[in-house]
Amino acid sequence: MKKLLSPLLALALAAAVAPSVARAETQEVRVAEQFGLVYLPLTVMRDRKLLEKRAAEAGLKDLQVKWSRFSGSAQMTDAILSGSLDFASGAYANFSVLWDKTHGAVKGVTQVGIGPVWLMSVDPRIKSIKDYGPKDRIALPAVKVSTQALILQMQAARDFGLDSYARLDANTVAMGHPDAVAMLSSGKTEVKSHFSAPPYQAMELKNGAHKVLDSYDVFGGPHGSSIVFAPVKFHDANPKTFKAFVQAYNDAIELINTRPAEAAEIYKRTSNDKESIEEIVRQLKDPQVVSFKMEPLNLTKISDFMYATKRLQAKPARWQDVFFPELQDYVKE
Structure with a gap:
């Protein structure tokens, strides 16, 4: 990258330092x-x-x-x-x-x-981020740099120590929210978790997924x-x-x-x-x-x-x- x-x-x-020339908008x-x-x-x-x-x-x-x-x-x-x-x-x-x-x-x-973003999962084993093993996959919009990726890292730093903030990066895969919702609903994929966003997280909750992490808990309130x-x-x-x-x-x-x-x-x-x-x-x-x-x-x-x-x-x-x-x-x- x-x-x-x-x-x-x-x-x-x-371009930022180049001299500007007066012109029409x-x-x-x-x-x-x-x-x-x-x-x-x-x-x-x-x-x-x-x-x-x-x-x-x-x-x-x-x-x-x-x-x-x-x-x-x-x-x-x-x-x-x-x-x-x-x-x-x-x-x-x-x-x-x-x-x-x-x-x-x-x-x-x-x-x-x-608004809060929630880490959702259809895997009953996963109750917190400490439950993710090396083969468990988490869908999110962009690996390492998306809001969801950063919040996951912030919680990892809290649970495992600052030096281990990237511990779960290897578990994440880049995927758009609509595709991730469809994937979790299908139940036929290795991706069983999705760090979601409104309104998709509410849809997933209705479809039987459960909340693993709430960003408001990570930030200590709205953000x-x-x-x-x-x-x-x-x-x-x-x-x-x-x-x-x-x-x-x-x-x-x-x-x-x-x-x-x-x-x-x-x-x-x-x-x-x-x-x-x-x-x-x-x-x-x-x-x-x-x-x-x-x-x-x-x-x-x-x-x-x-x-x-x-x-x-x-x-x-x-x-x-x-x-x-x-x-x-x-x-x-």
Whole structure:
């Protein structure tokens, strides 16, 4: 992975220090989202064309928004570094590595959502992470760098000691949440555990899986885990477009919080989720499942852990160190 990213990192660093030239703002914005209820604000933005509306208000009437969907953060990192993506969404842990290695050439735009992620299993032997043997497999979005992978490592450090934080890395396999749910339901695979996310973990609970680990227990309470991030070069070259994106994201959160039934319909229609709209509404109204606000919550606990395990050369003292200043306008003092 290090060899693969090195040329891209070099290009990103060169672009970050290159002199800027005054020019018109971009006419196309490329945005990536991921699977899961926690990414609903982006889904609402896309479905209701909220970015286009905010851009038009700012005088950018011809802005085209190109959406793509990824199953994990690693692919988005490569896309950001190669310049083929303007706004990415994914694990704060993966972003932290990117921020560190590019010396701040990429920064956070907003927190995605707040909610616990659960390690689920259909294997009755598994009651805690201490029960995993060398042949037991755990599906998660990305090995070592996803939110789920980091939380597993944090618990491993607590149970086995800091030097053994990576003890269960060999048990993990990269897999998108929908595929992992289907695999656990089939009962015909060696993968019998899934470090899940809303709404998939609730579906797995209904299907007979049990909870092995709750991230709120690891963090000591509610936390964010994923963010939207973007290159500083794009931010500086497109201030109106960037501001429109942040406004549109806030608009999406307001829609979800004030019109949950409408938000649930959007999610069900665009995700082909099998849950009823009523069940999705129930989850959206339950802060123990998922909630949405832009202000980062407990994210620096992740970067603190990564720094302690020598995967970051620098760590932010506060969230403001790694996010664009526009976010401050949406933080309640």
